[in-house]
Amino acid sequence: MFAPEVQVTLIESHQKKATFLKELVYALGLKNVRVFSNRAESYPETADLVMLRAVERFEQALQMAVQLTKAGGRMALMIGAGQVGLARKLVAEIDWCEPAAMPGSQSRELLLGTKS
Secondary structure, three states: OOOOOEEEEEOOOOOOHHHHHHHHHHHHHOEEEEEOOOOHHHOOOOOOEEEEEOOHHHHHHHHHHHHHHHEEEEEEEEEEHHHHHHHHHHHHOOOEOOOOOOOOOEEEEEEEEEOO
């Protein structure tokens, strides 16, 4: 709605959640948003920006996010403060910025980086 010129793909492997997202996209008339209702490992493309929030198996999800990010692309992680060091340690090919505290949250931070 805010930036209709930007193409957005939402990846959701749980069919119930994917169906909800598809209905929401349709109801809002978002022509630039599509829902990929399968696992991220099956997604055939890379992206300029990959975002993660509240994922299970953080370490595996982080590695998958790196694979989905184009060279020179950006990654955005909304994670717990205790996961920032782990993200930096696990992913050397991302040049991380300093994390930013999330407003209204006591322990969530936004960690941004660029893939080299």
